[in-house]
Amino acid sequence: MKEAADPVARAREICLRQLEARPRSHAExxxxxxxxxxxxxxxQAVLARLAEVGLVDDRAFATALISSARANxxxxxxxxxHELRRRGVDADVIAAALADQDDLDTHDEEAAARELVRRRMPAMAGLPAQVRTRRLAALLGRRGYPSDLVVRVITEEVVDGSLD
Structure with missing residues (x-):
């Protein structure tokens, strides 16, 4: 593809190509x-124009990423x-996007952690409880679940033997 001679057109073309691949944050x-x-x-001028026409919207980007990352x-x-910060989304936008998500309360987060543990347990059937506990705790920790929730879910699902 031939590069545009006009710097604004070139910058706009770069952004549009990036946005064709997947949604991007302003910082990205x-x-x-x-x-x-x-x-x-x-x-800055190109990004302001793209935001003005709705092609760059960090709030919508954060909301979509939250829904996708929770589900997938x-x-x-x-x-x-952590994922939103890594992508350069402002802390205020993150807080607002999280507040928009009704399903992010503690109960639903615990249910999601339990479901993840239950999905992984069959693959760990032959392992000692200590190994399963360690691996599942590491998995939940990497996925961003708070440590008190990790301990509670692991204790109830693995150590107490509800899934053995």
Whole structure:
């Protein structure tokens, strides 16, 4: 593809190509433009215009990522916050997007953790309880579940033998 001679058109084209692949945060697009050598003022103008027309919306991006990551990857609240920060979403936007999600209360987070443990237990059937406990605790921790929830779920599901 031939590069546009106009710096604004070039920056816009870079952003649109990025957005065709998947939704991106404002910070991700800004970083891409910086890596591609786009002037910061030009980048800011293009990103402002894309936000104005609704192609770059960190709040919508965060809400969609939360829904997707909860459904597909089983992330807990801490994991979701980490993922959004990693993608450059502002803390205020993260807090607002999390507040929009009705299903992120403690009870539902616990239910999601239990479901994840139950899905993984059959593959660990022949392992000693200590090994299952360690592996499941590590899995839940990596997914961003709080440690008190991890201990409670593991204790009830593995140690107490409800799934043995």
């Amino acid at each position: 697009l800004a970083a891409t433009l910086a890596r591609r050598g786009v002037d910061p003022d030009t980048a 990857r089983g992330l807990g609240r801490h994991g979701l916050v």
